[in-house]
Amino acid sequence: MEILILLLKAFIVMQVVLGLASFCTWVERKGSALIQDRIGANRAGAYWQPESVLLKPIAVFVRIFGMLGVINTLLNDAIKGLFKEDFVPEGTSNFMHCLGPFMAVLPVFLAFSVIPLAPDFALFGYQIRPQVAELHTGVLFVLAMGSIAVYGVVLAGWFGNNKFSLLGALRAAAQMISYELALGVAVATLVISYGTLDLYAIIESQKGFNWGINPLVNPTGLVTFVILFVVGMAETKRAPFDLPESESELVAGYFTEYSGMKWLLFWLGEFAEIALFSAILVVFFFGGWQMPFLELPENVWWAALLGHAIFMGKILFFCVLQIVIRWTLPRFRYDQLMNLGWKILLPLSFVNLVVTAAIELI
Amino acid sequence: MAIAFYILALLIIVSALGVISMKNPIHSAMCLIVTFLGVAGIFATLEAHFLATVQIIIYAGAIMVLVMFVIMLLNLKYEANTTLDYLFWIIGAVGCIAFVAITSQLFLNSMLVPLDYQAGSVGTVANIGRVLFTKYVFAFEAAGILIMAAIVGSIVVAKSVKGREE
Numbered sequence: 227m228e229i230l231i232l233l234l235k236a237f238i239v240m241q242v243v244l245g246l247a248s249f250c251t252w253v254e255r256k257g258s259a260l261i262q263d264r265i266g267a268n269r270a271g272a273y274w275q276p277e278s279v280l281l282k283p284i285a286v287f288v289r290i291f292g293m294l295g296v297i298n299t300l301l302n303d304a305i306k307g308l309f310k311e312d313f314v315p316e317g318t319s320n321f322m323h324c325l326g327p328f329m330a331v332l333p334v335f336l337a338f339s340v341i342p343l344a345p346d347f348a349l350f351g352y353q354i355r356p357q358v359a360e361l362h363t364g365v366l367f368v369l370a371m372g373s374i375a376v377y378g379v380v381l382a383g384w385f386g387n388n389k390f391s392l393l394g395a396l397r398a399a400a401q402m403i404s405y406e407l408a409l410g411v412a413v414a415t416l417v418i419s420y421g422t423l424d425l426y427a428i429i430e431s432q433k434g435f436n437w438g439i440n441p442l443v444n445p446t447g448l449v450t451f452v453i454l455f456v457v458g459m460a461e462t463k464r465a466p467f468d469l470p471e472s473e474s475e476l477v478a479g480y481f482t483e484y485s486g487m488k489w490l491l492f493w494l495g496e497f498a499e500i501a502l503f504s505a506i507l508v509v510f511f512f513g514g515w516q517m518p519f520l521e522l523p524e525n526v527w528w529a530a531l532l533g534h535a536i537f538m539g540k541i542l543f544f545c546v547l548q549i550v551i552r553w554t555l556p557r558f559r560y561d562q563l564m565n566l567g568w569k570i571l572l573p574l575s576f577v578n579l580v581v582t583a584a585i586e587l588i
Numbered sequence: 589m590a591i592a593f594y595i596l597a598l599l600i601i602v603s604a605l606g607v608i609s610m611k612n613p614i615h616s617a618m619c620l621i622v623t624f625l626g627v628a629g630i631f632a633t634l635e636a637h638f639l640a641t642v643q644i645i646i647y648a649g650a651i652m653v654l655v656m657f658v659i660m661l662l663n664l665k666y667e668a669n670t671t672l673d674y675l676f677w678i679i680g681a682v683g684c685i686a687f688v689a690i691t692s693q694l695f696l697n698s699m700l701v702p703l704d705y706q707a708g709s710v711g712t713v714a715n716i717g718r719v720l721f722t723k724y725v726f727a728f729e730a731a732g733i734l735i736m737a738a739i740v741g742s743i744v745v746a747k748s749v750k751g752r753e754e
Contacts (some may be wrong), residue, residue: 255635320617322615325618361637361641361654362637362638362712362713363637363638363641363713364709366638366641366645367637367641367644369641369645370641370644370645370648370649371644372649373645373648373649373650374644374648374649375652376649376653377621377653377656380653380656380657381618382655382658383660384614384660396657396660396661399653399656399657403650403653403654403657417631423713501727
């Protein structure tokens, strides 16, 4: 039974990640159209008029979804990806070529296994914690998966057997290593102020107004939030930090040589990464499922559901925020990127760490 | 737990053999990553979560990324099919025999503590931190200074080479 619960938890978390990634895909497509004053995807399914009377009620929903572009971005693109030719360039091994997209997706999904998605609850006599791996070092595990995620990019770039891929991969690896330092120091600052590495305990300690970003509770929280937000944007390799895949110079960067479903896997990984990063921000700074003026009763299943809904709402807000930033800001120059990482963010995060430690001591 | 150990041990040995037998340097590097991940898995089965995650962050994450980086930048070619000298065979054999002798000596004298999967109660982050900053603080600081010297040294070397070109 224990194993069954664990499997169920893993399955549900996977569905949550896929759902968040799908939502991000749709917002990216339709939201970018909104920002650029276009109409965007609104054709597939929007004109469906079934002959049978029985299908009419379904047709209403299908047409609404079609007009919103949901069918086009989520269903049609996936089917198109599945049926496209799976092209493997000459001179590389098929296995290694497949490993790239796989390694781009796997660490992100694994990192979600330590994020508690709802408060504890009891159901049918079982005490359930909605977290797949109850690690005491959850914060470090997320960092570890972040450092593993570099391999997806590096492998894709190398086994693409293409100069553009390799250049993109080198840029991506350099960028991710550079920003990982500031990321680690910022997370260390948070660990100092929370005094634990357990993500569940971190959320529990942010009851009511005690959100991590509240300056009365955590004086340096706002600075840490800014650092972590910029670093996270860079780690997800999206504009304004999208030099690894800059279309105007490198075709598509590290995934130039990928087509069909493999290419879609890279996108899935990228959107799951956005969702993961939003979830981390919510856990650290915005109290997870905690809301001011809302005391969730403990160990009740509907309270867990409500908490999960609050958590998801916050995550979706940050997903949308990141996508809006991606479609608003232009790309950095390479030296600006490196200067921001090494000369501004890293010293700032060190100062922040020392100040936080001093405040904690007093 | 025993099954997990045997699976991980097999994975580690196979991938470690792969590191030395692969012709392509990037394949060897990939095998080394798998080896490190396997070692992290063994730490995890011993309930030493902190060691496992740190193993992934430092070895599989940071060091191997740098190794891959170097392989890519230097654009290493396939290793030439060299036949080994007899000298290398002799040195290798002596090393192997010495290793087997030492480890068997350790086993026979039972100097190794059996694994009882109890690291979870000892190897917590708080305990490791406390020991690191009290009992082993000198070794910790010495390691820090050593790494600092290495960083400064590498920067000095890189800068001097650049200056010579100018």
